[in-house]
Amino acid sequence: MPTETTERGILLKHPSGPTAEILYYGATVISWKVADPVGQLQERLFVSSKAYLDGSKPVRGGIPVIFPCFGPPTHPDHSKLPQHGFARNETWKFDSVVMDNQAGVAVRFVLDPTANEQIQAIYSKKFRLAYVVILSAHQLATDLHVENTSPTEALEFQALFHTYIRAPADSVKVSPLQSLQYYDKTESTDQARAVPKTEDRTEVDVKTFTDSVYENAPGKYHVIWPNGGLEVKTKNFKDVVVWNPQEEGRKIGDMETDGWKQYICVEPGYVRGFVSLEPHKQWLGQQVLTVVQ
């Protein structure tokens, strides 16, 4: 059976073995397993063992969906929102199985604020979100569809997939990021004032505390470590965030001991500036994760 409904979400099973799990809470993908070269199913995402999966707090790990703002809000429309917006904190509705064949299985979730008083209390703009997760033999794709349902007003937002890739943080490299302008949040959390730098290395290793927002990035990245790696391809996400807190991770309440040593966040997003979506128009942001070794 390619999909199974549970109390907390949806389980996906690909005919050739890979699996994924998506919570209703935040439509958060909390597991993606693909076989390793010897045929053993391996977890490709990191979720802290101290993560809250009961909807009481955003999940520390997996693929949190970030909308309509990244980081502390900076837009007047977002003034009442928490860090990283509300999409990852709300319960989404499972809508349908949109693909179920030998190529893969895909499911669709929706977040419609018209029936959600919590969202309406903090955010007055008219919108609807649909989120499609596609599991194929060696890939996991996530598509965020943003619809501006206002007949008159533009919708200005940021969006990002906060993807926690399971990897040995002290030996993972992310490329190509060279010559990109980036903002180093370890130096200044006020990104508006941060001095842009240019990455002069062909790859970024995260042995040190890394929290960088790369602008106008190439949209295709290799995240490689000894005996492992993922390719990340994106659509309409002009920026990418690379984050690993290293020892700073000790201060994160729901981070397991040494959890920061087991992941790198490579986060495709549109986070420098805002997408401006005209009335009745739709926008799609996509990431495709492919196991490369």
Ligand code: TA6
């Ligand atoms: O994406 C990187 C980042 O903005 C970091 O600065 C850090 O705050 C991380 O997100 C986690 O944020 P969270 O609100 O999930 O604790």
